[in-house]
Amino acid sequence: MSTVSPLCRCFLKSFFLYAFIFLFTVCFISCSSSTEKSGIVVIGPNITEIVFSLGAGNKLKGIGDFDDYPPETKDMERIGSYLSPNLEKITVLKPATIIVSGDIPQLKEYAQQTGTQYYSIPMDTLQQIYDGISLLGEITHTSNRAKHLINEMTQQFQQLDTLTRNLEPIPTLLVVGREPRDLSTIQVAGAKSFLSEILRLAGGKNVYEDSEENYLEISAEQILSRAPEVIIEFRCGENLTQRQLDALFLDWKSLESVPAVSKSRIYFILESYGMRPGPRITNIAKKIATLLHPEVELGL
Numbered sequence: 001m002s003t004v005s006p007l008c009r010c011f012l013k014s015f016f017l018y019a020f021i022f023l024f025t026v027c028f029i030s031c032s033s034s035t036e037k038s039g040i041v042v043i044g045p046n047i048t049e050i051v052f053s054l055g056a057g058n059k060l061k062g063i064g065d066f067d068d069y070p071p072e073t074k075d076m077e078r079i080g081s082y083l084s085p086n087l088e089k090i091t092v093l094k095p096a097t098i099i100v101s102g103d104i105p106q107l108k109e110y111a112q113q114t115g116t117q118y119y120s121i122p123m124d125t126l127q128q129i130y131d132g133i134s135l136l137g138e139i140t141h142t143s144n145r146a147k148h149l150i151n152e153m154t155q156q157f158q159q160l161d162t163l164t165r166n167l168e169p170i171p172t173l174l175v176v177g178r179e180p181r182d183l184s185t186i187q188v189a190g191a192k193s194f195l196s197e198i199l200r201l202a203g204g205k206n207v208y209e210d211s212e213e214n215y216l217e218i219s220a221e222q223i224l225s226r227a228p229e230v231i232i233e234f235r236c237g238e239n240l241t242q243r244q245l246d247a248l249f250l251d252w253k254s255l256e257s258v259p260a261v262s263k264s265r266i267y268f269i270l271e272s273y274g275m276r277p278g279p280r281i282t283n284i285a286k287k288i289a290t291l292l293h294p295e296v297e298l299g300l
Contacts, residue, residue, distance in 0.1 A: 037096040037116065040140070041079050044101030046123060046278040048073060050133055053149055053279050056140035061093045068272065085110075097139065101132075101277075123277035124214050126197045130154075132277075149279060156282040157201050160289060163298050164203030170292045172204040173228035173260065176215060176275060181251055183220035190216050194277055195234075202289035204230070223258055230267070230292060231260040237272035267291045 042048050043064035051057060052070050062077040077093060080086035082100075085107050090098070097117040098107055104120075111118035119139065121132045130150050137146025174195050177187035189195040190211035199206055207226040208216065231252065240248075245268060252261045260266055269287070273280045289298055 037094050039093070039095050040097045040099060041090055041093060041095040042067070042099045043079065043082060043085060043104065043107070044099070044121075045069065045273075046276045047099055047101050047121065047132075047136070049273075049276070049278045049280075050136050050149075051140060054133075054137055054140055054142040054145045056136075056142050059140055061095055062089065099136070099139065124193060126157075126194050129194060129277045129281070153279060153282055157198075157285065160282075160285055161201050164201065164289055164293065167203045167293055167296065169200070169203060169205035170230050171207050171226070171228050172199055172230040172232060172292065173207050173223060173226065174199060175231060175233040178233075180248060183251060183254060186218050186220065186223075187215055188218055190214055194281065195275065198281060198285035199232075199288060202285050202292060204288065204292050220255060223255060227259055229259045229263070230265045231258075232267050232269060232288065232291065234269045234274050236269065236274040236276075238270060240268075240270060 039061035040051070040059050041062040042051065042060060045064065045067045048060070048063045048067035049069050051060060052072065057070075057072060060076065062079040063073055065078050065081045067073055067076075077089065078086070079089050079093070082102070082104055085104055087106070087110055090107075090110070091114075095116060097119065098111050099119045099121065100107060101121055101123060103122075108118055108120070110116070119135070121135060123129045123132045130153070133146050133150055134143070137143040174189035174193075175186055176189055176195070178185065188208055189199075189206065190213040191206060191209040192212065193214040196206040196209065207228045208218075233248065235248070248268065249264075249266055252258075252266055255261050269275075269284065271280075271284065271287075274284055286298075
């Protein structure tokens with residue numbers, strides 16, 4: 001009957017010990033890698049605002065550099081911007097999920113390489129905003145609150161539509177970007193943008209409603225043929241003095257033949273959320289309605 005030598009027994013003991021240690025280490029690393037990641041990071045002021053509106057702000061580990069609402073965001077970790085996401089900071093935060101408004105190819109590639117969930121949520125139209133809120137509700141496990149938020153928004157829009165439905169739609173130019181003292185290049189909202197949709201609900205008519213684009217670039221000369229009766233210029237988040245506003249107003253005087261200019265019906269939207277596709281766009285729609293129809297008691 002053969003026996004195992006002491007040397008062989010020692011070798012077998014060592015082998016099994018190292019095998020156990022190896023398997024334990026592999027198992028530990030595997031488990032750690034699956035549990036280390038947690039929480040959500042987002043880039044997009046509207047995404048951050050919606051997540052907080054859903055009562056899920058505590059799930060956020062980091063937000064974009066320009067995400068400024070609600071006030072609770074003030075001391076939160078910042079992870080960069082659309083043009084410059086901070087991958088090092090994101091790596092340190094180890095999120096399970098990355099959410100952006102629109103798309104950030106650099107972050108998408110990072111998510112693929114690290115096995116992190118990545119969501120790109122477009123919100124260019126009202127329907128996309130509702131769909132985005134619904135998806136964020138699913139991601140944050142707050143679907144019921146998402147449904148409630150969507151219902152609140154649609155009810156406010158329906159109420160506004162009821163108030164303005166029988167009013168004559170006012171041809172309006174929605175200016176979303178231009179340089180001061182310069183009308184050579186102007187960015188405006190086209191028919192496909194949610195701004196054009198809320199303008200219609202507010203009792204207006206986009207003079208570029210025939211455009212197939214969300215936003216487009218035009219010249220001052222093109223405005224002459226469109227003849228808007230009202231010009232609404234978005235200067236969101238700009239802390240402008242009355243003197244600066246007066247200067248912006250005077251820029252348009254070179255187009256005196258345009259009805260909006262000759263009648264001095266040029267208005268500025270300064271709210272930081274004025275072009276933000278989120279819950280507070282209902283406030284912007286109501287404000288536009290009062291600007292377009294000041295003679296009507298809208299009860300807003």
